[in-house]
Amino acid sequence: MGRSRDVVVESGRGTREPPRPAGAPGGTATDPAVDRAAAAGPGAAAATAPAGAAAAAGTVPGPAGPAAPAGTAAEVLGGYLQERAAEFLRGLRDHAQGTGAGAGGAGGGSGGTAGAADRARAAASVGALRSAARRMNGVLVTYRALLDPVWADNLRTELSWLAGVVAREYSCADRLERLSAALHRLASGAAGRGEGTDPAAAEAGGRTPGAAGGGRRSAGGGAATRERGALPVGAARAGALLERQLTLARTRAHSAALQALGSARFHAVADAVALLASETPFRPGGDADRPVAVVLAPPAEQARRRLDEAVAALPLSRAGAPYNADGLSRSLGTEARQDAAWDHVRVLLRVYRYAQEVLGPHAVPDPRLRPAGEALERHHEAAAAAAAAASAAATPRIAPATAYALGVLHADQRHEVEAARFTFGRHWTRTHPEGAPS
Amino acid sequence: MGRSRDVVVESGRGTREPPRPAGAPGGTATDPAVDRAAAAGPGAAAATAPAGAAAAAGTVPGPAGPAAPAGTAAEVLGGYLQERAAEFLRGLRDHAQGTGAGAGGAGGGSGGTAGAADRARAAASVGALRSAARRMNGVLVTYRALLDPVWADNLRTELSWLAGVVAREYSCADRLERLSAALHRLASGAAGRGEGTDPAAAEAGGRTPGAAGGGRRSAGGGAATRERGALPVGAARAGALLERQLTLARTRAHSAALQALGSARFHAVADAVALLASETPFRPGGDADRPVAVVLAPPAEQARRRLDEAVAALPLSRAGAPYNADGLSRSLGTEARQDAAWDHVRVLLRVYRYAQEVLGPHAVPDPRLRPAGEALERHHEAAAAAAAAASAAATPRIAPATAYALGVLHADQRHEVEAARFTFGRHWTRTHPEGAPS
Numbered sequence: 001m002g003r004s005r006d007v008v009v010e011s012g013r014g015t016r017e018p019p020r021p022a023g024a025p026g027g028t029a030t031d032p033a034v035d036r037a038a039a040a041g042p043g044a045a046a047a048t049a050p051a052g053a054a055a056a057a058g059t060v061p062g063p064a065g066p067a068a069p070a071g072t073a074a075e076v077l078g079g080y081l082q083e084r085a086a087e088f089l090r091g092l093r094d095h096a097q098g099t100g101a102g103a104g105g106a107g108g109g110s111g112g113t114a115g116a117a118d119r120a121r122a123a124a125s126v127g128a129l130r131s132a133a134r135r136m137n138g139v140l141v142t143y144r145a146l147l148d149p150v151w152a153d154n155l156r157t158e159l160s161w162l163a164g165v166v167a168r169e170y171s172c173a174d175r176l177e178r179l180s181a182a183l184h185r186l187a188s189g190a191a192g193r194g195e196g197t198d199p200a201a202a203e204a205g206g207r208t209p210g211a212a213g214g215g216r217r218s219a220g221g222g223a224a225t226r227e228r229g230a231l232p233v234g235a236a237r238a239g240a241l242l243e244r245q246l247t248l249a250r251t252r253a254h255s256a257a258l259q260a261l262g263s264a265r266f267h268a269v270a271d272a273v274a275l276l277a278s279e280t281p282f283r284p285g286g287d288a289d290r291p292v293a294v295v296l297a298p299p300a301e302q303a304r305r306r307l308d309e310a311v312a313a314l315p316l317s318r319a320g321a322p323y324n325a326d327g328l329s330r331s332l333g334t335e336a337r338q339d340a341a342w343d344h345v346r347v348l349l350r351v352y353r354y355a356q357e358v359l360g361p362h363a364v365p366d367p368r369l370r371p372a373g374e375a376l377e378r379h380h381e382a383a384a385a386a387a388a389a390a391s392a393a394a395t396p397r398i399a400p401a402t403a404y405a406l407g408v409l410h411a412d413q414r415h416e417v418e419a420a421r422f423t424f425g426r427h428w429t430r431t432h433p434e435g436a437p438s
Numbered sequence: 439m440g441r442s443r444d445v446v447v448e449s450g451r452g453t454r455e456p457p458r459p460a461g462a463p464g465g466t467a468t469d470p471a472v473d474r475a476a477a478a479g480p481g482a483a484a485a486t487a488p489a490g491a492a493a494a495a496g497t498v499p500g501p502a503g504p505a506a507p508a509g510t511a512a513e514v515l516g517g518y519l520q521e522r523a524a525e526f527l528r529g530l531r532d533h534a535q536g537t538g539a540g541a542g543g544a545g546g547g548s549g550g551t552a553g554a555a556d557r558a559r560a561a562a563s564v565g566a567l568r569s570a571a572r573r574m575n576g577v578l579v580t581y582r583a584l585l586d587p588v589w590a591d592n593l594r595t596e597l598s599w600l601a602g603v604v605a606r607e608y609s610c611a612d613r614l615e616r617l618s619a620a621l622h623r624l625a626s627g628a629a630g631r632g633e634g635t636d637p638a639a640a641e642a643g644g645r646t647p648g649a650a651g652g653g654r655r656s657a658g659g660g661a662a663t664r665e666r667g668a669l670p671v672g673a674a675r676a677g678a679l680l681e682r683q684l685t686l687a688r689t690r691a692h693s694a695a696l697q698a699l700g701s702a703r704f705h706a707v708a709d710a711v712a713l714l715a716s717e718t719p720f721r722p723g724g725d726a727d728r729p730v731a732v733v734l735a736p737p738a739e740q741a742r743r744r745l746d747e748a749v750a751a752l753p754l755s756r757a758g759a760p761y762n763a764d765g766l767s768r769s770l771g772t773e774a775r776q777d778a779a780w781d782h783v784r785v786l787l788r789v790y791r792y793a794q795e796v797l798g799p800h801a802v803p804d805p806r807l808r809p810a811g812e813a814l815e816r817h818h819e820a821a822a823a824a825a826a827a828a829s830a831a832a833t834p835r836i837a838p839a840t841a842y843a844l845g846v847l848h849a850d851q852r853h854e855v856e857a858a859r860f861t862f863g864r865h866w867t868r869t870h871p872e873g874a875p876s
Contacts, residue, residue: 329623333670403838407848408848410845411766419761
C-alpha cells in the first residue's frame with residue numbers, strides 16, 4: 001500500500017514532468033490513490049490503463065538492443081530501464097486483453113482448445129511482464145545510488161507485488177505440470193525423456209552431449225505426458241489429489257490477480273512504470289551525467305562481490321560430488337530445509353546478471369551466469385514442487401497408497417534439487433572466466 | 439536333495455581315496471543319505487561334523503597365499519579349491535559353535551551385549567563361509583571343463599543352497615540396519631555421514647577424495663544411528679514397521695538355517711567340501727596335468743569375455759551422466775525393474791574375479807574389478823532395501839504418514855541404486871587397463 005499519489009496523478013494527467021519532484025515525497029505518502037481508479041471502475045481500468053500507458057511508452061524506446069555504450073550513465077541506465085518499462089507495459093496490456101477475452105474459461109482448469117490458446121498467450125504475456133519486472137527490480141537495487149532512492153524503493157516494492165500476484169496463477173499451473181510429468185515418469189518410466197519407452201532409445205538420449213550436463217528433463221513434454229496410459233492406483237490418486245489442490249490454489253491466485261488488476265494499487269504501479277518508460281528519475285546532484293565505465297561499473301562489481309560471497313558460503317564442494325544425498329537429507333524431518341542459501345544466491349545472481357545487461361559491452365563477460373542461473377531456477381522450482389507434494393501428503397484421510405506415491409514424488413523432486421545444485425556447481429567452478437578479479 | 443551317498447560314506451569313514459570313483463556315480467544318486475546323520479542326531483551333527491571335517495582339512499592347505507605359479511593346472515586349481523574348502527569348513531565350524539553358544543538369544547532381535555558379540559562372531563563366520571562358497575562356486579563354473587562335471591554341478595547347487603540358507607538371516611539384519619540408518623538420515627540429516635550435524639563438517643567430509651568417487655554412506659554408522667534422537671512420527675512408524683517385518687523374516691531365516699544345519703543335506707555338503715579340502719576331483723583324462731598358462735588362462739579369458747559382453751549390454755553411458763533419474767524410473771509402476779542386467783554383471787564380475795584369483799600371478803591384473811564389484815554389491819543391496827520398503831508400504835491399514843515415509847525411503851534407496859550404477863560406470867570406463875585385449 002506504499003504507492004505514490006503524486007506519480008499516479010502525474011501520469012494520469014499524461015504530463016511527463018522531470019521526475020525529481022515526484023520522487024521525494026512519493027514514498028512516504030500512504031493515502032490510497034483511489035480517486036481515478038474508482039472513477040474508472042475496476043474492470044475497465046484493468047484493460048485501458050496499461051494499454052494507454054503502453055501506447056505512450058511505445059514512442060520512447062529508441063534503438064533496439066543495448067543502448068549506445070559511449071554515452072553517459074544516465075543515457076545507458078535510463079535507456080535500459082525505459083526498454084524494460086515498455087516491455088512490462090506491453091506484457092500488462094497483452095495480459096489484460098488475454099484475461100478479458102478468456103474471462104469465461106480462465107477461472108479453473110477447464111476450457112477447450114481456444115481456452116488453451118488463450119491461456120498460453122496469457123502465460124507468455126505474464127512471462128514477459130515478470131521478466132521485465134525482475135530486471136527493473138534488480139537494476140533498481142544495483143544502481144540505487146544513482147536513482148531517486150525513495151522512488152526506487154517504492155517502485156521495487158510495487159513491482160514485486162504486481163509481478164508476484166499476476167504470476168502466482170501460472171506458477172501453480174507449472175508446478176502441477178511438473179509434478180504430473182514426474183508422476184508419469186515414476187510410474188511408467190517413459191515421460192520426461194522425450195523418447196520412447198524402450199531402453200535403447202533412452203540410452204541414445206543419454207548419449208547426447210547435452211544430457212551429460214545434468215539437463216535432466218529439459219523438455220517440458222507436458223502435453224505428451226497427459227496422453228500416456230493409466231497410472232497405478234497410488235500414483236493416479238496422488239495425481240488427482242495434487243491436481244485438486246493446485247487447481248484450487250490456481251483458481252484463488254487467478255481471482256486475486258483479477259482483483260489486483262482492478263485495484264488502485266495496480267493503477268499506481270502501471271502509471272509509475274509508464275512514467276519510467278519516458279523518463280528515469282535520477283538522484284538530484286548524482287553522478288548520472290558521468291561516463292558509464294566510471295559510474296555504472298562499480299555498482300555492478302559490488303553486485304558480483306555480493307554474489308561471490310554468497311556462493312562461497314554454499315557447500316559447493318559437497319554438491320559437486322554426485323549423489324551426495326544432501327537433497328533428501330532431513331526431508332522427513334520437521335526443521336526447515338537448507339534451500340535458503342541457494343535461493344539467496346539465485347536472487348543475487350539474477351541481480352548481477354541484470355547489472356551486466358545494463359553495462360552491455362562495458363561488462364566483463366561471464367559465461368557462467370546463464371547456465372548457473374538456470375540451474376538455480378530449476379533448484380527453486382523443484383524445491384517448491386517437493387514442498388507441494390509434502391503438503392499434499394499431509395491431507396487428512398488420504399489412502400496409504402496415495403501417501404506412498406507422494407513420498408516417492410517428494411523424494412524425486414528433492415533429488416532434482418540435488419541435481420540442480422550439482423549442475424550449478426559444475427557450471428560455476430569449471431568455466432570460471434580468466435579475467436575476472438578474485 | 440541331490441547329494442552323493444558315496445561322498446558322505448567315504449568322508450565319514452575318513453579314508454580319502456582318489457576322487458575319480460566318487461564323482462562319476464555320485465551326482466546321479468538320489469537316495470537321501472540319512473543313515474549317519476540320523477544316528478548322530480540333528481543338534482550334535484551340526485556341531486561335530488563340520489568340526490571334524492575342518493580338523494581333517496586343517497592339515498591340507500599347504501603354503502598360504504597363491505599356490506606356486508610354476509606348477510601344473512591341477513596343482514594351482516586344486517590348491518585354490520582346497521584353501522577355499524578349508525575356509526568354508528572353518529566358517530561352518532565357527533558358525534555352529536556360535537549358534538550353539540548363543541542359541542538362547544539368537545532367535546530374534548533380542549539379546550544383551552553378550553548376545554550381540556555372539557551375533558557379530560556368527561555374522562563373521564557366515565561371511566567367511568559365504569565368501570568361500572562363492573569362490574568355490576565361481577571356480578567350479580569357470581573351470582568346469584577341467585573338473586568332474588557331475589560332481590562340480592552337484593557341489594555348486596549344494597553350496598549355493600547352504601550359503602543362501604545360512605546367510606539369509608544376516609542379510610535381513612543388514613537390510614534393516616541399512617533402512618534404519620537411511621530413515622535417520624532422512625529425518626535428521628546427520629546419520630550416514632559419520633560427521634556431526636553442522637554443515638561445515640559435512641562439507642569437509644565431502645571434500646575428501648574418496649567421497650568424490652560416489653562412496654556415499656560408506657561407513658556403516660549403524661550403532662551411532664540408533665543413539666540419535668526421536669524421529670518424526672511417520673519415519674518412526676515406518677521404522678517400527680520395517681523392524682517388525684524384517685525381524686520376522688530374520689527369525690524365520692534363523693529357524694530355517696538351524697533346520698538346514700541339522701539336515702542330511704547339510705551333512706552331505708559338509709562332507710563333500712571336506713573331501714574337496716584334501717583332493718580335487720578332476721575330469722578323467724583332462725588337461726589338468728598341463729601348465730597353468732595353457733590350461734587355466736583360456737577359461738578365465740572366456741569369463742572375461744562373458745563379463746565384457748554383459749557390461750556392453752548395460753546402458754553405461756546413460757548411467758555415467760549423474761542424476762539421470764533412471765534409478766527411480768518406473769518405481770511406482772507395476773512391471774519389474776531393470777535391475778536384472780546389472781545383477782547379471784555383478785555375478786559375472788564375481789566369477790571373473792575368482793578366476794583371476796586362481797591364476798594369481800598369471801592373471802592380467804585388472805584394478806577395476808574390486809571397486810566395480812563393490813559398486814554392484816551396493817547396487818544389489820540398495821535394490822533389495824528399496825523392495826523391502828515398497829513391500830512394507832503394501833501392508834494393509836498403515837497410516838498415511840507411515841506410507842509417505844516409506845515412499846521417501848524407497849526413492850532414497852532407488853537413488854542409491856542409481857548412484858551405484860554411476861560409480862560402477864566410472865570405475866569401469868575410466869581405469870580400463872592398457873594391456874587388456876579388446
